[in-house]
Amino acid sequence: MRVLLVEDDQFHASYMEDVLAETLPEVTEIFHAVNGEEAEHEARALSIDAVVMDLRMSTRNGIEAARTLWTERPETRILFWSNYADEAYLRGIAAIVPEDSAYGYLLKTAPRDRLKLALRAVLVEGQIMVDREIHRLQRRAASPRNTLDDSEFAVLLDLALGLQDRTIAERRGMSLRTVQNRLLSLYEKLGVDAERDPDMPLNKRVRALNRALVTRTLNMETLETAQRDLDRWKAGQRKRAG
Amino acid sequence: MRVLLVEDDQFHASYMEDVLAETLPEVTEIFHAVNGEEAEHEARALSIDAVVMDLRMSTRNGIEAARTLWTERPETRILFWSNYADEAYLRGIAAIVPEDSAYGYLLKTAPRDRLKLALRAVLVEGQIMVDREIHRLQRRAASPRNTLDDSEFAVLLDLALGLQDRTIAERRGMSLRTVQNRLLSLYEKLGVDAERDPDMPLNKRVRALNRALVTRTLNMETLETAQRDLDRWKAGQRKRAG
């Protein structure tokens, strides 16, 4: 098996290489990449079976790289290996994983045993595996019923990009009023309403983005990825109109 | 000399310990902490002379911990050691460093030699030292004259928290119109104006926050720290009013 290790931190990379060699005898070769762009090139050139992928990297993040990899070779098995348990990452992965693809999500703080287990389960056995810690942290402490559904999340992304209601409505194929209803429930679920204070009224739009970031519902990588999606959509719009 | 190493990543911690032992014979003891809170307690209990501090940590970030440390012992020498060259970190540090205190800011990707040099310069010699890479990245590629001055940055923080113009004016002691002028120049300097597109008008407020994040003028830690400052101010307000 040919494994690609995508990791920009040399210490973590050599640790992972170590564990890989120790755990998986079926691995014949290990290749390296230090960012998402390199990962895409190497996977293309080297016909890679399995990938261990860091998420936060400089020029191109792990989710975008994974999207490219899976587009070109949907059967690639990818273990995401990250420092952070952000909901944003899970949503990003869930949005791009192909039918029947194997993947896993493990925290870097996971003990060596659990890492070994995940490597075997995902890369060799083709299972799906998400670190227990991540699901635990996922349960938000705040009010109940605060899980965003997909359409709310889509509106949240557009809000975060700075789109106006009208544009969101157009892009998502909703009426203006419906977009505003989504915003209402976002304000509710993100806890913007709960902070209401007559002495200090808030700008709900900005506050919603703030809360989404602080609760790790969104993160920086999400914003960058969403921006690229928006640019693509905008290009499509222009073509359709012109 | 007693050194406190604040670092939540075990690999980086042991690497740093290694380099410390090799480089600084005047170090008699090395203590550890894995987050900002622990760092504050240990520094208080152990009378620490010098600190190596990671910035991004779980329960309390490096900047807040440093503020506490410096409040209690302004002569403490701190080398910040981070993965990221965010402008937000530099601003955060600049805002809390006491007169005549020694500090440094080094990237984790810095080669071992440069790390050694920085350790000696900051912790032993008491110099101020900022990684060249960081200043280089600081020069924004966009339009010229886009450096925020302090009052613009303050308004940006308030905007990011979701405050309304009126509240910002009150908090910063400006008139409403002056706040709006600051916002205008923020929109200009963050490139919100430059993106103007008649087909897709933006919500400038949200877009400004988005741009500030993407350009690393703000980051998550900034938001959290600013929120705590706001809470303190709000408590003060309440006392003054009641």
Added chain:
DNA sequence: AGACCTGTTGCGGGTTCCCGCACATGGTTT
């Protein structure tokens, strides 16, 4: 001194946003 630049402030008006109210649709419960 006079011209000039920069930063602060008030006023006014057009736009966007927030959201209550009302109504329609479609699925579920009783």
Added chain:
DNA sequence: AAACCATGTGCGGGAACCCGCAACAGGTCT
């Protein structure tokens, strides 16, 4: 079938926001 939700939509109004215009203060250059 009737009652009942959840969701999508239109209308309307008050609040917040964006910003051009104009005035004024303080500092700098000629």
